[in-house]
Amino acid sequence: MQRINIGKDFSDHPIGRYREDGPESGQVFRDDYLIPKLEGLESNEILEIILDDGVDGYGSSFLVEAFAGVVKVGYMHADELLKKLTFKYTDEDFSFFEDKIKEYIQEAHYGSAAGGRQ
Known part of the structure; x- marks a missing residue:
């Protein structure tokens, strides 16, 4: 199993939506960390995302761009992405962020981002 902590x-x-918002934005995470890891997965392999190790929380703009953005830019359909991700945390308060990520992914429309896949 691959993982991103x-x-x-x-x-x-982690904060912000777009690359212009800074190096800790959702777009930077998606394009520079998440998609490369997804591309390196074997067909049945899962990517584990560790949410709470050293992070106090997440804003919705980061989560939407980082995770739902994978669908919006046309990299992968929502159902495919949800099958490839699992979330880990020891602080049960972070279950809220897992639920929000899944919700944002499910609500995302494939290829709906302006300009498509980057």
């Missing part, structure tokens, strides 16, 4: 591998303060 957001707090250790990316940022302990």
Whole structure:
């Protein structure tokens, strides 16, 4: 199983939606971390996302761009993405963020981002 520990591998303060918002934005996470990991997965392999190790929380703009953005840019359909991801946390308060991520992915429309896949 592959994994991304957001707090250790990316940022302990993920914030913002677009690359212009800074190096800790959802777009940077999606394009530079999440999609490359997804591309490296074997067909039946799962990507584990560790949500709470060194991170206090997430804003909706980060989560939407980071996760639902995979669908919106046309990289993968929502059902495919949800099958490829699993979430891990020891702080049960982070179940809220897992639920929001899944909700945002399910609500995303494939290829709906302006300009499509980047």
